[in-house]
Amino acid sequence: QVHLVESGGGLVQPGGSLRLSCAASGSAVSIYVMSWYRQAPGKERELVAAISTVDGTTYYADTVKGRSTISGDNAKRTVSLQMDSLKPEDTAIYYCNAQLAQKAYWGQGTQVIVSS
Numbered sequence: 561q562v563h564l565v566e567s568g569g570g571l572v573q574p575g576g577s578l579r580l581s582c583a584a585s586g587s588a589v590s591i592y593v594m595s596w597y598r599q600a601p602g603k604e605r606e607l608v609a610a611i612s613t614v615d616g617t618t619y620y621a622d623t624v625k626g627r628s629t630i631s632g633d634n635a636k637r638t639v640s641l642q643m644d645s646l647k648p649e650d651t652a653i654y655y656c657n658a659q660l661a662q663k664a665y666w667g668q669g670t671q672v673i674v675s676s
Contacts (some may be wrong), residue, residue, distance in 0.1 A: 561665075563584070563585045563586045564583070565582065566581065566656045566667040566669060567580070567583075568640075569671045569672045571673045572646055573646075573676050574647060574674055575646065578672060579641070580656075580672070581639075582596075582640070583638045584658055590661065591613055592613055593610055593611065593658075594656065595611070595656070595657040595658075595659070596610070596630065596657070598655065598672075600651060600653075601652075605655070608620070608628070611632045616632075618630055623649075624643065627646075628643045628644070629641070643672075649674075650672060651673050651674050651675070653669040654670050
């Protein structure tokens with residue numbers, strides 16, 4: 561069992577920045593990929609960014625590419641998402657995801673609201 565706790569969400573003005581963090585605890589099983597997803601009201605959950613804990617390879621959705629940076633600390637089992645130049649359309653609940661060999665875990669989500 562892996563427990564994920566997100567933090568760092570909040571209200572920010574357009575053009576501002578936020579840093580989301582996620583910490584994994586519980587079983588010391590290997591996590592292969594840690595990701596950030598988001599779900600806006602009335603929309604499906606979508607992948608925002610991901611990082612491989614094996615080789616550090618990263619992935620970004622086109623909607624955030626160039627504005628976001630995902631980073632991870634394998635020793636601390638944490639992953640962060642730095643988001644800059646935020647837009648109102650970035651408003652969503654952001655979820656941390658940990659992909660193990662045969663199972664995935666989700667955090668409870670952290671709300672991000674981009675509004676003036």
